[in-house]
Amino acid sequence: MHESSDEHMLERILNNNEDLAAHNREHFDAAGLLCINLMSAPGAGKTSLLERSLLDLSKHWQCSVIEGDMVGELDADRLRKLGVDVSQISTGKSCHLDAQMVARVVHSKALDKLDYLFIENVGNLVCPADFPLGEHKRVVLLSVTEGDDKPLKYPVIFHNCDVVLFTKCDLLPYVNFSVARATQYVQDLNPRAQCFAVSIVTGQGIDDWLNWLSSAYLQSQKNMPVSI
Protein backbone atom coordinates (compact mmCIF):
# COMPACT_ATOMS: atom_id res chain seq x y z
CA MET A 1 0.00 0.00 0.00
CA HIS A 2 2.84 2.33 0.83
CA GLU A 3 4.45 1.69 -2.53
CA SER A 4 1.20 2.44 -4.30
CA SER A 5 0.65 5.72 -2.40
CA ASP A 6 4.28 6.66 -3.10
CA GLU A 7 3.62 6.07 -6.80
CA HIS A 8 0.57 8.32 -6.74
CA MET A 9 2.55 10.99 -4.94
CA LEU A 10 5.31 10.75 -7.55
CA GLU A 11 2.77 10.93 -10.38
CA ARG A 12 1.23 14.03 -8.83
CA ILE A 13 4.62 15.70 -8.39
CA LEU A 14 5.58 14.97 -12.01
CA ASN A 15 2.21 16.22 -13.31
CA ASN A 16 2.51 19.44 -11.29
CA ASN A 17 5.99 19.88 -12.71
CA GLU A 18 4.73 19.44 -16.29
CA ASP A 19 2.08 22.14 -15.71
CA LEU A 20 4.62 24.58 -14.30
CA ALA A 21 7.09 23.81 -17.09
CA ALA A 22 4.40 24.71 -19.63
CA HIS A 23 3.81 27.94 -17.71
CA ASN A 24 7.55 28.77 -17.79
CA ARG A 25 7.58 28.03 -21.53
CA GLU A 26 4.82 30.58 -22.08
CA HIS A 27 6.98 33.21 -20.39
CA PHE A 28 10.00 32.23 -22.51
CA ASP A 29 7.98 32.35 -25.73
CA ALA A 30 6.38 35.67 -24.81
CA ALA A 31 9.88 37.10 -24.31
CA GLY A 32 11.08 35.60 -27.60
CA LEU A 33 14.12 33.98 -25.99
CA LEU A 34 15.68 30.55 -26.46
CA CYS A 35 15.95 28.55 -23.23
CA ILE A 36 18.46 25.71 -22.96
CA ASN A 37 18.67 23.18 -20.11
CA LEU A 38 22.24 21.88 -19.62
CA MET A 39 22.47 18.54 -17.84
CA SER A 40 25.33 16.18 -16.97
CA ALA A 41 27.03 14.25 -14.22
CA PRO A 42 29.11 16.35 -11.79
CA GLY A 43 32.32 17.66 -13.32
CA ALA A 44 31.51 17.05 -17.00
CA GLY A 45 32.22 20.69 -17.76
CA LYS A 46 28.86 22.50 -17.90
CA THR A 47 30.24 25.71 -16.40
CA SER A 48 33.36 25.65 -18.59
CA LEU A 49 31.18 25.18 -21.68
CA LEU A 50 29.01 28.10 -20.57
CA GLU A 51 32.07 30.30 -19.97
CA ARG A 52 33.35 29.54 -23.47
CA SER A 53 29.93 29.93 -25.13
CA LEU A 54 29.07 33.19 -23.37
CA LEU A 55 32.43 34.69 -24.33
CA ASP A 56 31.26 34.41 -27.92
CA LEU A 57 27.49 34.88 -27.64
CA SER A 58 27.67 37.93 -25.36
CA LYS A 59 29.28 39.95 -28.13
CA HIS A 60 26.03 40.01 -30.08
CA TRP A 61 23.23 38.73 -27.87
CA GLN A 62 21.68 39.29 -24.47
CA CYS A 63 22.35 36.20 -22.38
CA SER A 64 21.39 35.18 -18.89
CA VAL A 65 22.05 32.10 -16.76
CA ILE A 66 20.13 30.27 -14.04
CA GLU A 67 22.57 28.23 -11.95
CA GLY A 68 21.35 25.18 -10.05
CA ASP A 69 23.52 23.88 -7.22
CA MET A 70 22.87 22.10 -3.95
CA VAL A 71 24.82 24.77 -2.06
CA GLY A 72 27.09 27.72 -2.73
CA GLU A 73 27.59 30.02 -5.70
CA LEU A 74 30.95 28.79 -7.03
CA ASP A 75 29.76 28.35 -10.62
CA ALA A 76 27.62 31.50 -10.56
CA ASP A 77 30.64 33.51 -9.41
CA ARG A 78 32.74 32.08 -12.28
CA LEU A 79 30.14 33.23 -14.79
CA ARG A 80 29.55 36.65 -13.18
CA LYS A 81 33.23 37.41 -13.82
CA LEU A 82 32.27 37.49 -17.53
CA GLY A 83 29.76 40.25 -16.79
CA VAL A 84 26.84 37.90 -17.41
CA ASP A 85 23.62 38.13 -15.36
CA VAL A 86 23.35 34.97 -13.22
CA SER A 87 20.54 33.88 -10.89
CA GLN A 88 21.43 31.21 -8.34
CA ILE A 89 19.02 28.51 -7.26
CA SER A 90 20.21 26.56 -4.19
CA THR A 91 18.40 23.23 -4.22
CA GLY A 92 19.52 22.24 -0.71
CA LYS A 93 19.11 18.47 -0.51
CA SER A 94 17.29 18.24 -3.82
CA CYS A 95 19.17 16.48 -6.60
CA HIS A 96 17.70 18.42 -9.53
CA LEU A 97 16.03 21.67 -10.49
CA ASP A 98 12.26 21.58 -10.88
CA ALA A 99 9.91 23.85 -12.81
CA GLN A 100 8.66 25.54 -9.63
CA MET A 101 12.18 26.63 -8.61
CA VAL A 102 12.71 28.02 -12.10
CA ALA A 103 9.27 29.72 -12.11
CA ARG A 104 10.21 31.72 -9.00
CA VAL A 105 13.30 33.07 -10.77
CA VAL A 106 11.42 33.64 -14.03
CA HIS A 107 8.83 35.78 -12.25
CA SER A 108 11.55 37.97 -10.76
CA LYS A 109 13.52 38.50 -13.96
CA ALA A 110 13.11 40.95 -16.85
CA LEU A 111 13.02 38.42 -19.66
CA ASP A 112 11.94 40.69 -22.50
CA LYS A 113 15.40 41.81 -23.55
CA LEU A 114 16.94 38.34 -23.42
CA ASP A 115 17.93 36.26 -26.45
CA TYR A 116 19.41 33.22 -24.68
CA LEU A 117 18.58 31.84 -21.23
CA PHE A 118 20.83 28.97 -20.12
CA ILE A 119 19.84 26.81 -17.17
CA GLU A 120 22.72 24.83 -15.64
CA ASN A 121 21.12 21.93 -13.81
CA VAL A 122 22.52 20.15 -10.72
CA GLY A 123 25.24 17.66 -11.67
CA ASN A 124 23.26 14.43 -11.94
CA LEU A 125 22.74 12.06 -14.87
CA VAL A 126 19.50 10.60 -13.49
CA CYS A 127 16.94 12.86 -11.82
CA PRO A 128 16.99 16.04 -13.97
CA ALA A 129 15.76 13.89 -16.89
CA ASP A 130 12.31 13.58 -15.28
CA PHE A 131 11.85 17.28 -14.53
CA PRO A 132 11.41 19.48 -17.62
CA LEU A 133 11.74 23.16 -16.74
CA GLY A 134 10.03 24.71 -19.76
CA GLU A 135 13.22 24.75 -21.86
CA HIS A 136 13.14 24.65 -25.66
CA LYS A 137 16.21 22.46 -25.94
CA ARG A 138 17.84 19.87 -23.70
CA VAL A 139 21.61 19.45 -23.92
CA VAL A 140 23.48 16.61 -22.18
CA LEU A 141 27.24 16.68 -21.59
CA LEU A 142 29.17 13.43 -21.23
CA SER A 143 32.86 13.76 -20.35
CA VAL A 144 35.01 11.23 -22.22
CA THR A 145 36.60 10.37 -18.87
CA GLU A 146 33.28 8.86 -17.74
CA GLY A 147 33.38 6.05 -20.32
CA ASP A 148 31.44 5.49 -23.54
CA ASP A 149 29.00 3.02 -21.94
CA LYS A 150 27.11 5.73 -20.05
CA PRO A 151 24.22 6.07 -22.57
CA LEU A 152 23.53 2.36 -21.98
CA LYS A 153 23.56 2.78 -18.20
CA TYR A 154 21.66 6.09 -17.89
CA PRO A 155 19.33 5.86 -20.91
CA VAL A 156 16.51 8.17 -19.79
CA ILE A 157 18.47 11.42 -20.01
CA PHE A 158 20.00 10.49 -23.39
CA HIS A 159 16.67 9.30 -24.76
CA ASN A 160 15.05 12.64 -24.16
CA CYS A 161 17.49 15.33 -25.33
CA ASP A 162 18.36 17.35 -28.44
CA VAL A 163 22.15 17.44 -28.26
CA VAL A 164 24.87 15.35 -26.63
CA LEU A 165 28.29 16.94 -26.22
CA PHE A 166 31.21 14.56 -25.60
CA THR A 167 33.39 16.91 -23.54
CA LYS A 168 37.08 16.97 -22.54
CA CYS A 169 38.08 15.41 -25.88
CA ASP A 170 41.66 16.63 -25.25
CA LEU A 171 41.82 13.68 -22.80
CA LEU A 172 40.84 11.07 -25.44
CA PRO A 173 44.46 9.84 -25.87
CA TYR A 174 44.56 8.88 -22.18
CA VAL A 175 41.18 7.19 -21.67
CA ASN A 176 39.23 4.27 -23.10
CA PHE A 177 36.42 6.11 -24.91
CA SER A 178 35.31 5.71 -28.51
CA VAL A 179 33.40 8.74 -29.83
CA ALA A 180 32.00 6.56 -32.64
CA ARG A 181 30.72 3.95 -30.16
CA ALA A 182 29.23 6.57 -27.82
CA THR A 183 27.53 8.31 -30.77
CA GLN A 184 26.06 4.97 -31.87
CA TYR A 185 24.75 4.25 -28.35
CA VAL A 186 23.10 7.70 -28.18
CA GLN A 187 21.56 7.41 -31.66
CA ASP A 188 20.24 3.92 -30.96
CA LEU A 189 18.30 5.46 -28.07
CA ASN A 190 17.48 8.76 -29.74
CA PRO A 191 17.96 9.07 -33.51
CA ARG A 192 17.17 12.81 -33.53
CA ALA A 193 19.95 13.70 -31.04
CA GLN A 194 22.92 15.53 -32.53
CA CYS A 195 26.32 14.59 -31.09
CA PHE A 196 29.40 16.83 -31.02
CA ALA A 197 32.89 15.97 -29.75
CA VAL A 198 34.27 19.07 -28.04
CA SER A 199 37.18 20.34 -25.95
CA ILE A 200 37.40 23.68 -24.21
CA VAL A 201 41.18 23.18 -23.97
CA THR A 202 41.89 22.69 -27.71
CA GLY A 203 38.76 24.36 -29.11
CA GLN A 204 37.73 21.16 -30.92
CA GLY A 205 34.07 21.21 -31.92
CA ILE A 206 33.28 24.56 -30.29
CA ASP A 207 32.39 26.20 -33.62
CA ASP A 208 29.97 23.33 -34.36
CA TRP A 209 28.33 23.81 -30.97
CA LEU A 210 28.07 27.60 -31.41
CA ASN A 211 26.63 27.10 -34.90
CA TRP A 212 24.05 24.71 -33.49
CA LEU A 213 23.11 27.34 -30.86
CA SER A 214 22.64 29.99 -33.59
CA SER A 215 20.50 27.66 -35.69
CA ALA A 216 18.39 26.71 -32.69
CA TYR A 217 17.90 30.40 -31.88
CA LEU A 218 16.88 31.28 -35.45
CA GLN A 219 14.55 28.31 -35.61
CA SER A 220 12.96 29.32 -32.29
CA GLN A 221 12.23 32.80 -33.65
CA LYS A 222 10.31 31.29 -36.57
CA ASN A 223 8.35 28.99 -34.27
CA MET A 224 7.49 31.51 -31.54
CA PRO A 225 3.81 32.19 -31.13
CA VAL A 226 3.11 35.84 -32.11
CA SER A 227 1.53 36.52 -28.71
CA ILE A 228 0.48 34.47 -25.71
Place this chain on the structure above:
Amino acid sequence: MHESSDEHMLERILNNNEDLAAHNREHFDAAGLLCINLMSAPGAGKTSLLERSLLDLSKHWQCSVIEGDMVGELDADRLRKLGVDVSQISTGKSCHLDAQMVARVVHSKALDKLDYLFIENVGNLVCPADFPLGEHKRVVLLSVTEGDDKPLKYPVIFHNCDVVLFTKCDLLPYVNFSVARATQYVQDLNPRAQCFAVSIVTGQGIDDWLNWLSSAYLQSQKNMPVSI
Protein backbone atom coordinates in the same frame (compact mmCIF):
# COMPACT_ATOMS: atom_id res chain seq x y z
CA MET B 1 0.02 22.34 1.80
CA HIS B 2 1.39 20.18 -0.94
CA GLU B 3 4.95 20.99 0.02
CA SER B 4 4.23 20.09 3.61
CA SER B 5 2.63 16.74 2.71
CA ASP B 6 5.58 16.05 0.39
CA GLU B 7 7.91 16.69 3.33
CA HIS B 8 6.01 14.26 5.54
CA MET B 9 6.09 11.65 2.80
CA LEU B 10 9.84 12.13 2.41
CA GLU B 11 10.36 11.89 6.17
CA ARG B 12 8.36 8.67 6.27
CA ILE B 13 10.33 7.19 3.36
CA LEU B 14 13.66 8.08 5.01
CA ASN B 15 12.53 6.68 8.38
CA ASN B 16 11.39 3.42 6.75
CA ASN B 17 14.76 3.24 5.02
CA GLU B 18 16.62 3.70 8.33
CA ASP B 19 14.64 0.83 9.88
CA LEU B 20 15.36 -1.50 6.98
CA ALA B 21 19.03 -0.48 6.92
CA ALA B 22 19.27 -1.47 10.61
CA HIS B 23 17.64 -4.79 9.72
CA ASN B 24 20.18 -5.38 6.91
CA ARG B 25 22.98 -4.55 9.33
CA GLU B 26 21.76 -7.24 11.72
CA HIS B 27 22.04 -9.78 8.91
CA PHE B 28 25.55 -8.57 8.02
CA ASP B 29 26.68 -8.72 11.65
CA ALA B 30 25.15 -12.16 12.18
CA ALA B 31 27.12 -13.39 9.16
CA GLY B 32 30.32 -11.73 10.44
CA LEU B 33 30.96 -9.97 7.12
CA LEU B 34 32.12 -6.43 6.34
CA CYS B 35 29.72 -4.52 4.09
CA ILE B 36 30.98 -1.54 2.08
CA ASN B 37 28.79 0.92 0.14
CA LEU B 38 30.66 2.42 -2.85
CA MET B 39 29.26 5.71 -4.10
CA SER B 40 30.32 8.21 -6.77
CA ALA B 41 29.21 10.18 -9.80
CA PRO B 42 28.84 8.13 -13.01
CA GLY B 43 32.16 7.06 -14.48
CA ALA B 44 34.39 7.73 -11.47
CA GLY B 45 35.65 4.14 -11.60
CA LYS B 46 33.68 2.16 -9.02
CA THR B 47 33.62 -1.01 -11.13
CA SER B 48 37.30 -0.71 -12.07
CA LEU B 49 38.21 -0.28 -8.40
CA LEU B 50 36.14 -3.35 -7.54
CA GLU B 51 37.79 -5.40 -10.30
CA ARG B 52 41.24 -4.46 -8.99
CA SER B 53 40.31 -5.00 -5.33
CA LEU B 54 38.60 -8.35 -5.91
CA LEU B 55 41.59 -9.63 -7.87
CA ASP B 56 43.56 -9.33 -4.64
CA LEU B 57 40.93 -10.04 -1.98
CA SER B 58 39.49 -13.12 -3.68
CA LYS B 59 42.76 -14.97 -3.16
CA HIS B 60 42.15 -15.18 0.57
CA TRP B 61 38.58 -14.11 1.29
CA GLN B 62 35.02 -14.88 0.25
CA CYS B 63 33.69 -11.80 -1.52
CA SER B 64 30.35 -10.92 -3.05
CA VAL B 65 28.98 -7.87 -4.84
CA ILE B 66 25.57 -6.23 -5.11
CA GLU B 67 25.44 -4.11 -8.27
CA GLY B 68 23.01 -1.21 -8.50
CA ASP B 69 22.20 0.14 -11.96
CA MET B 70 19.17 1.78 -13.53
CA VAL B 71 19.17 -0.82 -16.32
CA GLY B 72 21.35 -3.61 -17.69
CA GLU B 73 24.06 -5.79 -16.18
CA LEU B 74 27.17 -4.31 -17.83
CA ASP B 75 29.09 -3.85 -14.59
CA ALA B 76 27.84 -7.11 -13.09
CA ASP B 77 29.07 -8.98 -16.18
CA ARG B 78 32.51 -7.36 -15.87
CA LEU B 79 32.81 -8.58 -12.28
CA ARG B 80 31.39 -12.06 -12.98
CA LYS B 81 34.32 -12.59 -15.37
CA LEU B 82 36.51 -12.62 -12.25
CA GLY B 83 34.49 -15.54 -10.89
CA VAL B 84 32.92 -13.35 -8.22
CA ASP B 85 29.31 -13.83 -7.11
CA VAL B 86 27.32 -10.75 -8.22
CA SER B 87 23.66 -9.90 -7.56
CA GLN B 88 22.14 -7.26 -9.82
CA ILE B 89 19.57 -4.72 -8.64
CA SER B 90 17.92 -2.82 -11.48
CA THR B 91 16.56 0.40 -10.01
CA GLY B 92 14.57 1.39 -13.12
CA LYS B 93 13.92 5.11 -12.83
CA SER B 94 15.25 5.32 -9.28
CA CYS B 95 18.47 7.26 -8.86
CA HIS B 96 19.86 5.33 -5.88
CA LEU B 97 19.69 2.01 -4.07
CA ASP B 98 17.56 1.87 -0.96
CA ALA B 99 17.62 -0.48 2.02
CA GLN B 100 14.50 -2.33 0.85
CA MET B 101 16.06 -3.23 -2.51
CA VAL B 102 19.14 -4.50 -0.68
CA ALA B 103 17.01 -6.39 1.89
CA ARG B 104 15.39 -8.42 -0.90
CA VAL B 105 18.82 -9.52 -2.13
CA VAL B 106 20.11 -10.12 1.39
CA HIS B 107 17.21 -12.46 2.15
CA SER B 108 17.98 -14.52 -0.95
CA LYS B 109 21.72 -14.85 -0.36
CA ALA B 110 23.78 -17.24 1.76
CA LEU B 111 25.73 -14.64 3.72
CA ASP B 112 27.31 -16.90 6.33
CA LYS B 113 30.42 -17.77 4.34
CA LEU B 114 31.12 -14.23 3.19
CA ASP B 115 33.92 -12.02 4.46
CA TYR B 116 33.34 -8.93 2.27
CA LEU B 117 30.12 -7.70 0.70
CA PHE B 118 30.55 -4.72 -1.65
CA ILE B 119 27.55 -2.71 -2.75
CA GLU B 120 28.13 -0.61 -5.89
CA ASN B 121 25.53 2.14 -5.79
CA VAL B 122 23.98 3.90 -8.80
CA GLY B 123 26.32 6.58 -10.20
CA ASN B 124 25.05 9.70 -8.43
CA LEU B 125 26.80 12.11 -6.07
CA VAL B 126 23.57 13.33 -4.45
CA CYS B 127 20.77 10.89 -3.66
CA PRO B 128 22.63 7.78 -2.39
CA ALA B 129 23.91 9.91 0.51
CA ASP B 130 20.44 9.97 2.09
CA PHE B 131 19.78 6.24 1.85
CA PRO B 132 21.97 4.11 4.12
CA LEU B 133 21.75 0.43 3.21
CA GLY B 134 23.03 -1.14 6.42
CA GLU B 135 26.69 -0.93 5.36
CA HIS B 136 29.52 -0.74 7.90
CA LYS B 137 31.60 1.66 5.81
CA ARG B 138 30.79 4.27 3.18
CA VAL B 139 33.38 4.92 0.48
CA VAL B 140 33.09 7.83 -1.99
CA LEU B 141 35.09 7.96 -5.22
CA LEU B 142 35.87 11.31 -6.84
CA SER B 143 37.61 11.19 -10.21
CA VAL B 144 40.28 13.87 -10.57
CA THR B 145 38.71 14.74 -13.95
CA GLU B 146 35.61 16.02 -12.10
CA GLY B 147 37.47 18.90 -10.43
CA ASP B 148 38.63 19.43 -6.85
CA ASP B 149 35.67 21.70 -5.98
CA LYS B 150 33.18 18.82 -5.83
CA PRO B 151 33.24 18.38 -2.01
CA LEU B 152 32.13 22.02 -1.76
CA LYS B 153 29.29 21.51 -4.24
CA TYR B 154 28.03 18.08 -3.10
CA PRO B 155 28.79 18.25 0.63
CA VAL B 156 26.26 15.76 1.98
CA ILE B 157 27.89 12.63 0.55
CA PHE B 158 31.39 13.75 1.61
CA HIS B 159 30.20 14.76 5.06
CA ASN B 160 28.91 11.32 5.82
CA CYS B 161 31.54 8.82 4.63
CA ASP B 162 34.56 6.95 5.94
CA VAL B 163 36.89 7.07 2.95
CA VAL B 164 37.29 9.29 -0.12
CA LEU B 165 39.30 7.90 -3.03
CA PHE B 166 40.58 10.41 -5.57
CA THR B 167 40.57 8.15 -8.64
CA LYS B 168 42.21 8.28 -12.10
CA CYS B 169 45.30 9.99 -10.65
CA ASP B 170 47.21 8.96 -13.79
CA LEU B 171 45.29 11.86 -15.44
CA LEU B 172 46.51 14.46 -12.90
CA PRO B 173 49.09 15.93 -15.33
CA TYR B 174 46.31 16.80 -17.79
CA VAL B 175 43.62 18.26 -15.51
CA ASN B 176 43.27 21.09 -13.03
CA PHE B 177 42.93 19.14 -9.76
CA SER B 178 44.92 19.56 -6.55
CA VAL B 179 44.87 16.46 -4.33
CA ALA B 180 45.97 18.63 -1.38
CA ARG B 181 43.10 21.09 -1.94
CA ALA B 182 40.50 18.33 -2.42
CA THR B 183 41.74 16.58 0.74
CA GLN B 184 41.42 19.84 2.67
CA TYR B 185 37.86 20.38 1.40
CA VAL B 186 36.88 16.85 2.45
CA GLN B 187 38.50 17.13 5.86
CA ASP B 188 36.91 20.52 6.53
CA LEU B 189 33.55 18.78 6.09
CA ASN B 190 34.48 15.50 7.70
CA PRO B 191 37.68 15.32 9.77
CA ARG B 192 37.39 11.55 10.28
CA ALA B 193 37.36 10.76 6.53
CA GLN B 194 40.52 9.15 5.19
CA CYS B 195 41.58 10.25 1.71
CA PHE B 196 43.65 8.19 -0.75
CA ALA B 197 44.90 9.22 -4.19
CA VAL B 198 44.69 6.16 -6.44
CA SER B 199 45.06 5.02 -10.04
CA ILE B 200 44.08 1.64 -11.42
CA VAL B 201 46.32 2.35 -14.45
CA THR B 202 49.58 3.00 -12.54
CA GLY B 203 48.71 1.18 -9.30
CA GLN B 204 49.24 4.36 -7.26
CA GLY B 205 47.63 4.13 -3.83
CA ILE B 206 46.09 0.70 -4.37
CA ASP B 207 48.12 -0.91 -1.58
CA ASP B 208 46.97 1.82 0.82
CA TRP B 209 43.36 1.17 -0.15
CA LEU B 210 43.74 -2.62 0.23
CA ASN B 211 45.42 -2.12 3.60
CA TRP B 212 42.53 0.06 4.70
CA LEU B 213 40.10 -2.68 3.64
CA SER B 214 42.02 -5.27 5.69
CA SER B 215 42.09 -3.03 8.75
CA ALA B 216 38.39 -2.29 8.42
CA TYR B 217 37.66 -6.02 8.17
CA LEU B 218 39.77 -6.87 11.23
CA GLN B 219 38.21 -4.04 13.20
CA SER B 220 34.72 -5.22 12.23
CA GLN B 221 35.48 -8.70 13.54
CA LYS B 222 36.36 -7.26 16.95
CA ASN B 223 33.21 -5.14 17.02
CA MET B 224 30.73 -7.76 15.82
CA PRO B 225 28.08 -8.71 18.34
CA VAL B 226 28.55 -12.33 19.40
CA SER B 227 25.00 -13.16 18.32
CA ILE B 228 21.95 -11.23 17.20
